[in-house]
Amino acid sequence: MSVNKRRKYDRGEQESLYFDCYSDVSIHEEMISDKVRTNAYKLGILRNYAAIRGKVVLDVGAGTGILSIFCVQAGASKVYAVEASSICLQAVEVVKQNKMEDKIIVIKGTVETVELPEKVDVIVSEWMGYALMYESMLSSVIFARNKWLKEEGIILPSYAELFIAPIIDPTTEWRLDFWGKVKERYGVDMSCMEPFARKCIMNQEIAVNCVSGEDVLAHPVRFAELDLQVATKEEIGAIRGSFSFRCFGSDSMHAFSVWFTVAFPGEKPVLLSTSPFKEETHWKQAILYLSEAVQVIQDTEITGDIRMCPSEDNPRHLKIHMKYKVGEHESQEKTFRMGE
Ligand SMILES: C[S@@+](CC[C@H](N)C(=O)[O-])C[C@H]1O[C@@H](n2cnc3c(N)ncnc32)[C@H](O)[C@@H]1O
Numbered sequence: 001m002s003v004n005k006r007r008k009y010d011r012g013e014q015e016s017l018y019f020d021c022y023s024d025v026s027i028h029e030e031m032i033s034d035k036v037r038t039n040a041y042k043l044g045i046l047r048n049y050a051a052i053r054g055k056v057v058l059d060v061g062a063g064t065g066i067l068s069i070f071c072v073q074a075g076a077s078k079v080y081a082v083e084a085s086s087i088c089l090q091a092v093e094v095v096k097q098n099k100m101e102d103k104i105i106v107i108k109g110t111v112e113t114v115e116l117p118e119k120v121d122v123i124v125s126e127w128m129g130y131a132l133m134y135e136s137m138l139s140s141v142i143f144a145r146n147k148w149l150k151e152e153g154i155i156l157p158s159y160a161e162l163f164i165a166p167i168i169d170p171t172t173e174w175r176l177d178f179w180g181k182v183k184e185r186y187g188v189d190m191s192c193m194e195p196f197a198r199k200c201i202m203n204q205e206i207a208v209n210c211v212s213g214e215d216v217l218a219h220p221v222r223f224a225e226l227d228l229q230v231a232t233k234e235e236i237g238a239i240r241g242s243f244s245f246r247c248f249g250s251d252s253m254h255a256f257s258v259w260f261t262v263a264f265p266g267e268k269p270v271l272l273s274t275s276p277f278k279e280e281t282h283w284k285q286a287i288l289y290l291s292e293a294v295q296v297i298q299d300t301e302i303t304g305d306i307r308m309c310p311s312e313d314n315p316r317h318l319k320i321h322m323k324y325k326v327g328e329h330e331s332q333e334k335t336f337r338m339g340e
Helices: 011-021 025-032 035-046 066-073 088-097 138-148 170-186 191-202 233-237
Strands: 056-060 078-083 104-108 120-125 149-156 159-167 206-209 221-227 239-246 251-264 270-273 285-296 301-310 318-326 332-338
Touching (some): 025 035, 035 066, 066 088, 088 104, 120 138, 138 149, 170 191, 170 251, 191 285
Parallel strands (some): 056 120, 120 149
Antiparallel strands (some): 206 285, 251 285, 301 318
């Protein structure tokens, strides 16, 4: 049997792989069919019509152009729709189909390299990845803000928050029980697979899946917030926070879950939430597995620190380092990786 060593990509290759993903229709279908996401952007943009009407907008990572179109619907006089992947060709068609060619200028290129003829009053962007920071697109938005946004300009959405909670993962329980039940079905005892299955499941580090509100074991804690009008590259390059929970009852804790919200400003702010207590979005929730399940009871205290940063090998990937202590158990440290 030959062992395939995973090839390391250089930075240029990593970037072209990243933009290739956005050249396909599937990812745009997934995003636009996420009603929670797309309606929150629509409402967040339309409710900010007073700031957008007659103004110039930059759409960072315009994709198929839907947010640029919402901005024209809110009264923008001009939108620069900057998109690095070849999906921008479709954005040109969508703009034409909506008869907005006089207002929306689609520009192919990265926002870090394109030249605009003027500064803008508003920046709009949908930059959020899994656990908020996967894909690291926020750094492009901050670059664009620093270079192209007028002093008094606004950024939509303008605020982001990150949350964490301990959870039970019922799928893990089911998958661990499975090997003991094979004998009932097929007459072959495979229960010896259980420790191996446990190791594989608990080793998967970060998964992206739907967490049900009833599987959350304590009140969630907001561990970081970002004011996008002023956030710096340094700040987003190492997001730190701490948490302290008291568990609701007796259960097996398998993981921590991390999710985010972003908010559009205004008299009636619009909140786009990816919480397990709200309607599902395509971001679902990030699940950070402990090395082994821990039993908690009512009021078990869980404390710790979390640090999120881009991975060294590929800055589009995410590294989450946690130190945590569950009740009387020894304090643990674990690095979780997404995308590696
Ligand atoms: C999450 S999608 C959002 C697409 C679209 N705005 C929407 O809401 O449906 C992000 C888009 O930004 C593009 N993008 C990411 N980084 C970029 C950059 N630095 N410059 C230009 N486009 C970028 C990607 O190719 C992708 O199409």
